[in-house]
Amino acid sequence: MSTSTLTFFFVIICLSWTKNIAVHSPPNIIIMLMDDMGWGDLGVYGQPSRETPNLDAMAAQGMLLPNFYTANPLCSPSRAALLTGRLPVRNGFFTTNGHAKNAYTPQEIVGGISRDEILLPQMLKKKGYVNKIVGKWHLGHRAQYLPLKNGFDEWFGAPNCHFGPYNNSGRPNIPVYNNSEMVGRYYEEFKIDRKTGESNLTQIYLQEGLDFIVRQTVAQQPFFLYWAADATHAPVYASRRFLGKSQRGRYGDAVMELDYSVGQILSLLRTLGIENSTFVFFTSDNGAALTSGPNESGSNGPFLCGKQTTYEGGMREPAIAWWPGNIAAGTVSFQLGSVMDLYTTSLALAGISPPDDRILDGLDLSAILLNSSQTLKNRPIFYYRGNELMAVRLGQYKAHYWTWTNSWDEFKEGVNFCPGQEVPGVTTHEQKAHTLQPLVFHLGRDPGEKFPISVLTMEYQEVLSRISPIVKEHMKMLVPGVPQLNMCDMAVMNWAPAGCEKLGKCLKAPKSAPWRCEWQH
């Protein structure tokens, strides 16, 4: 931590005496991105255990968006899409090593975010924003791919998932960075007790976020805080104060701590008097990982399946927009939205023209945020898995062109993306093409995707007559990016991150021996 708690509170006290000294135009932007948190994990979205009084209050003070989507049912591509405003199939966060396979950035991945992409923080710099990412990056861990090479001014967090502990010989533990240098590794300096689930990481991430907000407010500089805590990704963790506090085990404890953190951040904005000049958006990177079992997985509410899939449970996300004085309190917008819209919307709020040399998939939702009765009617949602367009939503209708959960082999070994759920012909264990006759659902009447609309109905024909040309146009215009998630190599793992020498924590990398990564599902 870069400031002591004492200084921190002193600054808060000073600022609260001089309220509203720091009203910016353009607004500060805070995107809170959760990891594997499901739509159904928030009280306001129906979680029976109701662990989120702060998020529920945030929704009551802002706007709830029940039809908000990620761009991919897996972490890395989803995050790449958020920061580029473009589908993973365009920005390179996909693989061509297999058809419709999910891919991400484990330690052995060679690739990362392409230099050709223009990230949100790079754009925001044009208007003097200071950008910080707190938490999980996941856009490549080799030096050139790290946040400070890609528009962020500050970073506290890790490049990969907090898997482990590893023995540092076959596989190194994941480093935690402070800006451009590592300051330790998970399970070493940054403990996660796999048995009890105890870890202080969320508290550290909270403190890093609060500290940044205070500093930028004092400096009177607009800021972008990308707060990407990962406590709800397995192995799920919480600090001692929250462990055992929820009614649903470790996962609920983690949710309570994240909810507490959100409350602390919003409360600080009010204390600093910058709540009217700070746009805050809360969402998650993909659906709850139902495979993680009852103690470590979240809830996708009434939706089908979870993470890794292109059913609603895999891609519909909790979403709350908050900006007192600008976004009306207690509103609900049924607008179909996407994490990619956060790119475009943030630019619009900052008064920056988006890049005009490329296709952007994100839309500017600012008009909707400022007036909930507005909608962008014909906005489709594309559900991709790797290199394949699996499904499309338009209005209330969703057409599946391909269905797949995972392979029979994997399923028989106990990997189940849809535990307790089985919709014949829909939750298939082979990659089933419906390209000639898509499966169509009405997500209003049937949010659980259980009752395909008969192909013999007028409704089916009418829907397809509207969706088909959109798909055709999309495919025609689609120029896939260079796939970044094809090559793996044990040599590229986090053996010797920058700063390791100072800590005596450099490890010896094996000889380079690249291979084509195998993606199972």
Place this chain on the structure above:
Amino acid sequence: MSTSTLTFFFVIICLSWTKNIAVHSPPNIIIMLMDDMGWGDLGVYGQPSRETPNLDAMAAQGMLLPNFYTANPLCSPSRAALLTGRLPVRNGFFTTNGHAKNAYTPQEIVGGISRDEILLPQMLKKKGYVNKIVGKWHLGHRAQYLPLKNGFDEWFGAPNCHFGPYNNSGRPNIPVYNNSEMVGRYYEEFKIDRKTGESNLTQIYLQEGLDFIVRQTVAQQPFFLYWAADATHAPVYASRRFLGKSQRGRYGDAVMELDYSVGQILSLLRTLGIENSTFVFFTSDNGAALTSGPNESGSNGPFLCGKQTTYEGGMREPAIAWWPGNIAAGTVSFQLGSVMDLYTTSLALAGISPPDDRILDGLDLSAILLNSSQTLKNRPIFYYRGNELMAVRLGQYKAHYWTWTNSWDEFKEGVNFCPGQEVPGVTTHEQKAHTLQPLVFHLGRDPGEKFPISVLTMEYQEVLSRISPIVKEHMKMLVPGVPQLNMCDMAVMNWAPAGCEKLGKCLKAPKSAPWRCEWQH
């Protein structure tokens, strides 16, 4: 309707001038009981279509009870339990014609609520309450079983479900009563358009409720209004104003109209200045009827299966308590509650001692309502199906002693109580006994009942060691009532209800030929 709209508004205006003239002690009691509405149908419980701004506001002004249950996954027994404070197996609302079979009161049923039972309105009379039921009765349709013979002073509604239309020869259309005489029949004087779903019934029921509240307030008499609208029971209906207004078809339209009605009732209480002296409770009779298909069935949120079953989707109910100035706003109570508690709690609020000559299953929740941090810790929930105790919940744990959805034969014919859901060994299509080794779930971590706790764990043993003695004690003390739902006879149908002569609507009954009713599931 007994008063014209003009008079009605005149009275409201007069009363609003003399606010608070009518603060009662004991409080008025309003129980709003929905029909087949699911836990997940309310915005506040996560319905993506968010059709319930009034109910969501009611929750924000009152108390939400996410762990509230019905006493049976079917309408008649559930309603009998609510009004008697006793399990159906005690009050006679069950059948012994088959093991663990659900039974209710179709027109051919001979039985009804036993004379030996003491209904809530009968008890409330002791303190001068005037009692009205609006809507569906369902405790027997033969003369001796009707509401005015069982403690109610007024009734506007019908004795049975609004199935039909019938041709009045093989089966009569269901009569609608105003107090002790019929005033018409469904599909005749009281239209329900099966094609469009249009019907004004909810508007009529709303008006009846409002009118009663105004009259009792003017008379300064404490009242009990049992508002039992049935628009969300298939065939689902809504009035023209609401048809097509929701995002999920006819079912959502019906929800919107019911939500509107709840808003009107609460708003009237405030207008009359009696909100602080009127206890209002909103709930439903059983889980959403998932068999009714995507256009006519509701949502059980994250829970397993629906109506007819003893999984959470069949018996966990939406529940909101509202009593400004008495119940703190925006509270959540995790107390395990039951519709049977409405009996006992209402008596407690009215200052009436409950009957002491019988076992009551309802508890007095008034202490919890008035102080949400209180709980009655060791309170079990018993999940019955007909004459069998299928499951028990204690704290966060639920033990299934029997599992069954419906028979293979029925299932193969397309009757599915758990569409899209299948938990091996749990959603069984034979009546499977687990009495020697119950299936145990932790409903906090696993509200969807997907991950049975291994019998080899300490947790399993510990849980059973607490639940088993409770079950044993319950069975020891259980004296089943005389089953009222065993005999059927075409002669007892609603051929010639009281008042039919005046309307020229008497039909000729066939000769009595009783048989033992067959209950399929």
